[in-house]
Amino acid sequence: MNRKEQILNLIANGYTTVKSLAEYFNVSLMTIYRDVRELEEEGKIIRKHGELLLKSEEKHFQETGVCAYCGKILDKRLEFVYKLKSKTVCACCAHCGFLLFNELQENELQSCMTRDFISGNPINCFSAWYVVDSSAIPCCSPSVIAFGNKQDAEKFAKGFGGNVFDFETAVQAVKELMKRGQRVIWEGRS
Structure with missing residues (x-):
């Protein structure tokens, strides 16, 4: 499983900030920001004021x-x-x-x-x-x-x-x- 796929799994399990993901992978914030930007461009995640959400959770976010x-x-x-x-x-x-x-x-x-x-x-x-x-x-x-x-x-x-x-x-x-x-x-x- 590549890092972007792992990031999607981690977001689903509560790792919802770039900092927590960088610490998990032991990489720089910039490395995670690049992955996050690619995942956003692919339509798989969204950023809401520093928090990362799976795109499928966006509707749930509004309905809650x-x-x-x-x-x-x-x-x-x-x-x-x-x-x-x-x-x-x-x-x-x-x-x-x-x-x-x-x-x-x-x-x-x-x-x-x-x-x-x-x-x-x-x-x-x-x-x-x-x-x-x-x-x-x-x-x-x-x-x-x-x-x-x-x-x-x-x-x-x-x-x-x-x-x-x-x-x-x-x-x-x-x-x-x-x-x-x-x-x-x-x-x-x-």
Whole structure:
């Protein structure tokens, strides 16, 4: 069995980082990165934020109810759901939804849905209003909270701080905040 076949077996058995594979084989990280890149090109594995998954596990990864960006368990009240031509991709909140948006193929994107923070009603992500970087952090940080109308978003921002943006501007604001050193904060959930 060659090393690439062994890597596939090891990933299936919990060796899901390049570092753990390099240690197992007693080779450099670059050697494993080359193998991983080839396996990705062959469509056998995917990389999700430093973790290696078998391509066959990707669908399972989405069906388990975890964020496609950070891996956090989904909360239906906050999730961001992208409908693509070939699949559905979910993020735990608007924050991760925006970061994920930057990775999606625009020509694959069909729709996006989230929920109004106050009513819980489904809303179109692209026509929603967002309060970015408020003191209220229901999921990841910097917080991004969705509203069906601008007036509700402005009232919320008045009480909890943050700035009100449309979809496109909010995506850019989160990107800038992340560049300045903000990090995803996983609020304590068990």
